[in-house]
Amino acid sequence: MNTMTYRGYAARLEYSTDPRVKWEPIDDVTVGLVVPFNEGEERFVVRFDPETGLIDWFESMRYHNSASTSKVLWMNKSVKWSALDGKPFLTAGSATWMDDGKPWAVFSVEDVVYNVNVREYIRTRGL
Numbered sequence: 001m002n003t004m005t006y007r008g009y010a011a012r013l014e015y016s017t018d019p020r021v022k023w024e025p026i027d028d029v030t031v032g033l034v035v036p037f038n039e040g041e042e043r044f045v046v047r048f049d050p051e052t053g054l055i056d057w058f059e060s061m062r063y064h065n066s067a068s069t070s071k072v073l074w075m076n077k078s079v080k081w082s083a084l085d086g087k088p089f090l091t092a093g094s095a096t097w098m099d100d101g102k103p104w105a106v107f108s109v110e111d112v113v114y115n116v117n118v119r120e121y122i123r124t125r126g127l
Contacts, residue, residue, distance in 0.1 A: 020034075033045070075095070078093055
């Protein structure tokens with residue numbers, strides 16, 4: 001697990017074991033996240049809530065779809081954090097294309113199950 005603490009804020013990149021992933025300080029509550037992508041790298045901006053220390057915004061430049069010729073700012077807002085097994089867990093969030101200016105999607109977590117065998121589910125329903 002790659003854990004980063006930045007000015008008292010802690011964030012984990014549990015999906016990343018790649019040593020090329022880097023955190024770059026921007027200001028007291030903001031860091032840049034650099035991750036390898038193909039032959040280059042992609043950059044993200046992570047903003048922390050100054051009161052809770054939890055991630056508040058996660059921003060990146062993305063293509064709307066496969067036909068897009070330029071990237072648009074894609075903003076992910078942490079709407080609600082809850083406790084799961086005594087630890088903070090993001091249970092509601094939203095995603096906004098900056099050129100639309102309003103949430104494109106709102107997500108909520110209803111249940112979390114770890115280490116579940118999904119072989120039969122995938123075999124019957126596909127991905």
